[in-house]
Amino acid sequence: MATQASTERVRVSMPVLYPSGSGCTVEIGFSADKVFVSDMAAGHTEAYLAGATDYYDHQAKRAAERFGIGYDGHSIFVLWAPIDRVEGAITAVANASVQAASLAVLKAEEDRERRRNDEVYERVRQIFGAPSVAKIVQLEGRRAVWPAHNVVTLSQGKRAVFEFVSMHANSIANKYMMFSDVAARDEGIALNAVVRSLATLGVKGGMLSDVANVIELTASNDDFLRYARVA
Structure with a gap:
């Protein structure tokens, strides 16, 4: 786990990967004894780059619900958790973000594969x-x-x-x-x-x-x- 700090925010690189192979980085914001943790819409971006945007919203909502955290249509986050629970918040956000992106990309690829098999069927039907x-x-x-x-x-x-x-x-x-x-x-x-x-x-x-x-x-x-x- 690597960290990069600014004045009031810290970015943490987590040992989990998106489907593209890029690592997940979450941002932590501090306010007194509370922390705000976000994936900075990285999961959404990953899905967009893979052509899976239409599938991401549903998967992100489900992932956020599973981990008991938030999703605002772009970012997956934990809103003002106690600072002594920061490790759990970081882990939840990173895992939810990667799971949402991975499932969105998988579902998109499955649908594309079904359409391609339809194309193959038409081709084979015409030949044989x-x-x-x-x-x-x-x-x-x-x-x-x-x-x-x-x-x-x-x-x-x-x-x-x-x-x-x-x-x-x-x-x-x-x-x-x-x-x-x-x-x-x-x-x-x-x-x-x-x-x-x-x-x-x-x-x-x-x-x-x-x-x-x-x-x-x-x-x-x-x-x-x-x-x-x-x-």
Whole structure:
């Protein structure tokens, strides 16, 4: 925990991280034997930069309620706590701010992923024909059952999955587990991770290629047809 002091205010860097990887810093204001602690709207800013502003307000209200602190539409704060409870106030504000931003970004990414899967479905439906494509199917893996999107039934009963994967860590981890588990049970199914851009996959996204074919949403029809048959 690092501190930076001014005349009447202190900023404290906390060992908790926002989804972007930046650390959480809270500001403490002093008045006699009371303290005011605020995240200085850092959680709100984090959500804004991630395109999750529309999701932040709800999550911030819930986080503030869980921790028994305040939220004014921008900042999460503790209003004039006794100075001997300053550590608890700092911890509550930092955790609430990070949780609110993290959940807002996650919910926004989940909604974007659903919309992208709808785009993939339309693309796959046009290529393989509507009767051959199921928007969502429960696929059995070796250890679990997974909701797989855009499942194509090919000749001789073979199948191919075209699942959109965003660059959010949760999306990558979830799809990695699904592909691994399904492949362990059914080696004949073609598993395809559909991404917006191969160039922006990164190291974690690149791990998907260990368990599935990776194809861009804008790839050619021939590429989709080819990957449907690569198990």
